[in-house]
Amino acid sequence: MKKYECTTCGYIYDPEVGDPDNGIAPGTAFEDLPDDWTCPLCGVGKEDFKPVD
Numbered sequence: 001m002k003k004y005e006c007t008t009c010g011y012i013y014d015p016e017v018g019d020p021d022n023g024i025a026p027g028t029a030f031e032d033l034p035d036d037w038t039c040p041l042c043g044v045g046k047e048d049f050k051p052v053d
Helices: none
Strands: 004-006 049-051
Touching: none
Parallel strands: none
Antiparallel strands: 004 049
16 A cells, blocks of 8 residues: 655655544555545645655
8 A cells, every 4th residue: 555645744644554543443555535525734635735755
């Protein structure tokens, strides 16, 4: 599973870690995040993330 970076603040979503503070379990792929999930640091939506190589 790929990591994704917020293009606004640089936060990295790592699917191996998830986002437990916001109810996202480890092992959750970025594509499987709810449509209303937002960056935990700056609050932008999924559309403002890009895959990290």
